[in-house]
Amino acid sequence: MIYYYLTVFPMEALIASELDPKAFGSYMATGSRKGSAEQLIFIEIEGGFESSFDWDFAEKNCVSHSSGEPKHSLYLSIYRVLENTPHSAMKSMFLVTKDGRTLQMYKNTCKVPGNWKGYAMYQELCPVLPLVVSSLNPQQFGEYIISDNDKVTVPAIVFADVKLINLDDFENSGNVGSMYDRNLAHMKDCVDSVKSEKKKKLTKTVDRSFSSSFSYQIIDTGVYAASSEGIILYAMPTREELKQNHYDWGRSANIF
Amino acid sequence: MTGLIIVAALAALIFAAINFYGMKRRDAGTEKMQEIAASIEEGADAFIKHEYKIIAVVAAGIAILLAIVVSWYSAASFILGAFMSASAGWIGMKIATISNVRVANEARNTRDIGKTLKVAFQGGSVMGLCVGGFALLGLYIIYMVFGKGLGQLKPENLSFHKNWLGISDIPFTMTVSSYALGCSVIAMFNRVGGGIFTKAADMGADLVGKTEAGIPEDDPRNPATIADNVGDNVGDVAGLGSDLLESYVGSLISAIVLAAYTFFSARNTGSAISESLVSKLVSYPLVFAAMGLFSSILGVLYLQLKKVSKNPHKELNRATFAGAGFTLISTGILTWFYFSGEQIAPISFNIGTLSPWVCAVLGIVSGILIGQMAERYTSYDFKPTQGIAAASREGAALTITQGMAVGLTSVIAPVITLGICIIAAHAAAGLYGVAMAAIGMLSFVTVTVSVDTYGPIADNAGGISEMAKLDPEVREITDELDAVGNTTAAIGKGFAIGSAALAALSLFASYLYAQAGEDSAGGIDLILNMVNTMTLVGALAGAALPYLFSGILIEAVANAARKMVQEVRRQFASDPGIITGESKPDYKTCISISSAGALAEMKIPALLSVATPLVSGFIFGSEFVGGLLIGTTLSAIMLALYTANAGGAWDNAKKYIEHGHYGGKGSDAHKAAVIGDTVGDPLKDTVGPSLDILIKIMAVVSLISVSIFSKYNLFSLF
Numbered sequence: 001m002i003y004y005y006l007t008v009f010p011m012e013a014l015i016a017s018e019l020d021p022k023a024f025g026s027y028m029a030t031g032s033r034k035g036s037a038e039q040l041i042f043i044e045i046e047g048g049f050e051s052s053f054d055w056d057f058a059e060k061n062c063v064s065h066s067s068g069e070p071k072h073s074l075y076l077s078i079y080r081v082l083e084n085t086p087h088s089a090m091k092s093m094f095l096v097t098k099d100g101r102t103l104q105m106y107k108n109t110c111k112v113p114g115n116w117k118g119y120a121m122y123q124e125l126c127p128v129l130p131l132v133v134s135s136l137n138p139q140q141f142g143e144y145i146i147s148d149n150d151k152v153t154v155p156a157i158v159f160a161d162v163k164l165i166n167l168d169d170f171e172n173s174g175n176v177g178s179m180y181d182r183n184l185a186h187m188k189d190c191v192d193s194v195k196s197e198k199k200k201k202l203t204k205t206v207d208r209s210f211s212s213s214f215s216y217q218i219i220d221t222g223v224y225a226a227s228s229e230g231i232i233l234y235a236m237p238t239r240e241e242l243k244q245n246h247y248d249w250g251r252s253a254n255i256f
Numbered sequence: 257m258t259g260l261i262i263v264a265a266l267a268a269l270i271f272a273a274i275n276f277y278g279m280k281r282r283d284a285g286t287e288k289m290q291e292i293a294a295s296i297e298e299g300a301d302a303f304i305k306h307e308y309k310i311i312a313v314v315a316a317g318i319a320i321l322l323a324i325v326v327s328w329y330s331a332a333s334f335i336l337g338a339f340m341s342a343s344a345g346w347i348g349m350k351i352a353t354i355s356n357v358r359v360a361n362e363a364r365n366t367r368d369i370g371k372t373l374k375v376a377f378q379g380g381s382v383m384g385l386c387v388g389g390f391a392l393l394g395l396y397i398i399y400m401v402f403g404k405g406l407g408q409l410k411p412e413n414l415s416f417h418k419n420w421l422g423i424s425d426i427p428f429t430m431t432v433s434s435y436a437l438g439c440s441v442i443a444m445f446n447r448v449g450g451g452i453f454t455k456a457a458d459m460g461a462d463l464v465g466k467t468e469a470g471i472p473e474d475d476p477r478n479p480a481t482i483a484d485n486v487g488d489n490v491g492d493v494a495g496l497g498s499d500l501l502e503s504y505v506g507s508l509i510s511a512i513v514l515a516a517y518t519f520f521s522a523r524n525t526g527s528a529i530s531e532s533l534v535s536k537l538v539s540y541p542l543v544f545a546a547m548g549l550f551s552s553i554l555g556v557l558y559l560q561l562k563k564v565s566k567n568p569h570k571e572l573n574r575a576t577f578a579g580a581g582f583t584l585i586s587t588g589i590l591t592w593f594y595f596s597g598e599q600i601a602p603i604s605f606n607i608g609t610l611s612p613w614v615c616a617v618l619g620i621v622s623g624i625l626i627g628q629m630a631e632r633y634t635s636y637d638f639k640p641t642q643g644i645a646a647a648s649r650e651g652a653a654l655t656i657t658q659g660m661a662v663g664l665t666s667v668i669a670p671v672i673t674l675g676i677c678i679i680a681a682h683a684a685a686g687l688y689g690v691a692m693a694a695i696g697m698l699s700f701v702t703v704t705v706s707v708d709t710y711g712p713i714a715d716n717a718g719g720i721s722e723m724a725k726l727d728p729e730v731r732e733i734t735d736e737l738d739a740v741g742n743t744t745a746a747i748g749k750g751f752a753i754g755s756a757a758l759a760a761l762s763l764f765a766s767y768l769y770a771q772a773g774e775d776s777a778g779g780i781d782l783i784l785n786m787v788n789t790m791t792l793v794g795a796l797a798g799a800a801l802p803y804l805f806s807g808i809l810i811e812a813v814a815n816a817a818r819k820m821v822q823e824v825r826r827q828f829a830s831d832p833g834i835i836t837g838e839s840k841p842d843y844k845t846c847i848s849i850s851s852a853g854a855l856a857e858m859k860i861p862a863l864l865s866v867a868t869p870l871v872s873g874f875i876f877g878s879e880f881v882g883g884l885l886i887g888t889t890l891s892a893i894m895l896a897l898y899t900a901n902a903g904g905a906w907d908n909a910k911k912y913i914e915h916g917h918y919g920g921k922g923s924d925a926h927k928a929a930v931i932g933d934t935v936g937d938p939l940k941d942t943v944g945p946s947l948d949i950l951i952k953i954m955a956v957v958s959l960i961s962v963s964i965f966s967k968y969n970l971f972s973l974f
Contacts, residue, residue, distance in 0.1 A: 030835040098470030175920030247728045251472040254921035
């Protein structure tokens with residue numbers, strides 16, 4: 001059986017594989033000499049949809065080795081994959097830790113987060129990687145980024161909303177990893193500029209390439225995929241759900 | 257009343273046996289849990305067997321030397337001390353490897369922290385009871401066989417006797433000192449060997465498994481994880497047990513030896529000390545310790561029998577304070593009756609019959625204060641450790657710098673406390689009072705060792721829970737018990753260091769008596785002439801020695817850890833299936849690396865501590881060794897406090913960040929704090945505890961050999 005995976009972080013690619021999602025995540029994070037010991041986010045997709053991707057090539061070449069070992073990965077595309085993948089083809093999203101443990105997140109309809117504070121911080125993951133503060137909620141932000149009304153736009157985007165901390169009390173930050181390690185003063189300015197009634201800024205870029213400090217422990221409500229078709233939410237399980245059902249993954253992701 | 261000693265020792269050992277077999281009867285959990293526990297037990301057993309084989313050769317050599325140069329009774333008591341110390345260490349390690357899986361299973365079955373605490377404490381109590389029981393049993397045998405049976409305690413025999421080489425000593429002081437030497441040599445090997453093993457495994461597991469591969473703590477995919485758990489047993493349990501048994505015996509014999517020399521000196525100056533009072537001064541420390549042991553048994557029973565709450569820290573403190581409280585009351589009553597009616601004027605009991613008891617109370621209070629100070633500098637509830645966490649935001653260099661500052665600053669307060677204790681104890685009961693203060697500090701050692709041992713047992717139980725994939729709730733229980741163990745361990749270290757300082761001072765006074773020898777017919781002024789070039793140079797060399805010793809130990813840990821790191825990297829690279837969980841790592845090779853590293857590297861530091869006073873004595877003479885002892889004691893106390901507190905503070909600064917401060921896990925501050933913790937690991941768990949033993953082993957070796965090298969040394973030829 002051939003699986004198709006759209007990797008969205010740290011690189012965008014369409015990969016065919018005989019490995020199921022769990023095994024594929026483990027292989028990509030730890031088993032591949034191209035990128036061992038790094039976290040990976042990918043979406044399982046239903047192949048064969050109308051596009052320029054060469055599905056026949058995949059059918060022909062994604063076959064087991066003569067030793068019987070399954071084909072680990074066959075790259076079908078490494079450029080503009082996300083924008084060419086319809087939402088209807090997207091299945092679950094998988095967050096893979098550095099040591100190869102995989103968390104499956106299911107598709108949900110997007111809604112305004114219950115704890116909405118009037119602004120949010122978004123880590124864009126694909127196809128661009130800036131960290132931005134915005135007064136827009138996730139749905140509005142997704143629509144804003146893909147709309148043609150602004151110069152800064154992409155046809156499709158994957159982003160995560162990140163946990164907000166009290167920037168004046170970094171000592172009691174909570175377990176948020178290295179996201180807030182640098183430029184706290186600049187971050188405060190950015191937050192102020194989107195909160196300010198006078199400036200009325202909808203978004204403000206905190207950092208153009210903040211991805212190296214991105215870690216799963218700072219994902220707040222989940223990861224979003226937006227395109228002209230709408231927006232999908234891959235909801236992050238609660239801490240209690242992680243503890244009960246995905247404890248090993250939570251430990252590898254530095255959540256426990 | 258001396259019958260109390262054997263009753264207390266046997267009661268402790270019988271209670272230990274009951275708890276040992278009671279623990280064995282408990283359910284060991286699932287097949288997977290038992291398989292992991294068996295691997296840990298197998299590794300620990302193999303290491304201890306190898307280690308004891310090496311120790312047996314060294315101990316046999318020392319015993320033969322003692323038999324030839326000193327006397328057969330010295331050799332016999334040395335072997336007895338070594339046997340008692342080795343037995344306590346071995347049984348402690350054994351019960352820890354039996355208890356760990358049963359503690360995990362108790363947490364699995366009950367999900368109750370209080371009930372799990374009781375099982376962990378039951379395991380720890382076996383070690384505590386064995387330390388108290390074996391130490392007193394050995395001393396009772398010495399007292400009865402050599403002191404009473406062979407008449408070494410008869411007043412006429414409490415004087416200098418010449419052996420066939422013309423070397424003179426007071427036989428009973430030599431016998432008890434040799435017993436202490438036996439305990440010290442085993443303790444040194446167990447502490448150094450276990451310390452190297454555990455830190456090499458710990459660092460190897462962390463540096464590659466956690467940092468490079470991103471594998472969580474105690475994950476079965478980490479090839480060094482079983483070795484890490486084995487290390488907890490051979491280092492933190494067997495090493496700790498032998499160490500505290502040695503401290504306990506060291507403090508007891510320092511008072512006994514001092515009593516013997518005081519009598520000899522007083523008799524030569526014409527002071528009248530009655531025969532019964534001499535006998536009581538010699539036996540009082542043992543009877544005092546027996547009362548302490550009874551009280552400790554009550555303290556242990558208190559926790560084992562009561563319905564415990566969900567606050568393990570409070571429960572353990574209650575058990576410790578119960579033991580201390582019972583000790584204070586029982587020894588107060590004992591002292592009153594023991595010395596009532598005796599003519600105490602010639603022996604400096606300046607505040608009456610209760611003088612030695614007051615000194616012991618001073619020791620207990622000082623020990624608690626030093627422990628509290630250690631907690632203040634190492635707990636993340638206080639500013640010093642929080643300051644290290646804050647400094648970690650600026651990188652590893654400042655983590656190290658701030659930690660060093662905290663460690664260095666932490667030295668002064670305990671030293672002032674010790675100074676006040678020494679002056680007050682001396683004012684109350686002379687040098688005998690100082691020795692009693694050391695005994696007071698360790699009088700309820702059974703409870704403190706029980707509490708200290710429960711920590712590594714809970715740590716291992718956590719490892720087994722993780723590797724056997726037990727519910728997160730189980731791991732939370734064992735983690736909480738482990739965290740409490742870290743705090744109680746810091747307090748325990750305060751007692752160990754404080755008692756080492758006080759015992760060393762008493763042993764040093766005995767050294768000066770022994771140095772004066774039979775020529776001291778007109779009485780002895782206990783004066784060390786620091787203007788004497790030999791003394792001064794000896795003090796300088798002595799002050800440098802703990803640094804050399806610490807450097808060798810740290811290098812030994814680094815060497816073994818480097819090999820471990822290379823092996824873990826090799827396994828990950830050669831078999832990608834390990835990290836994906838498809839292949840099982842080769843745990844045994846990692847255990848072998850730690851084991852071989854520890855066994856190869858432990859000999860030099862251990863022999864250095866025994867050989868230095870001997871070699872320098874035979875070259876430079878007794879004044880030099882006097883200076884050497886003072887220099888080593890002062891320098892080692894400072895270094896022990898510094899290493900213990902800096903290491904503890906680095907460790908807890910990392911934990912403070914992990915509890916959600918400055919970004920928590922994965923933050924830059926956390927990465928810096930992990931480096932600080934790794935630097936501090938060999939300091940607090942290998943170097944610090946070994947320095948306590950270094951002080952006493954050198955003092956005892958010097959005390960035994962001074963009569964020889966004050967007569968035969970190279971410089972006396974010129």
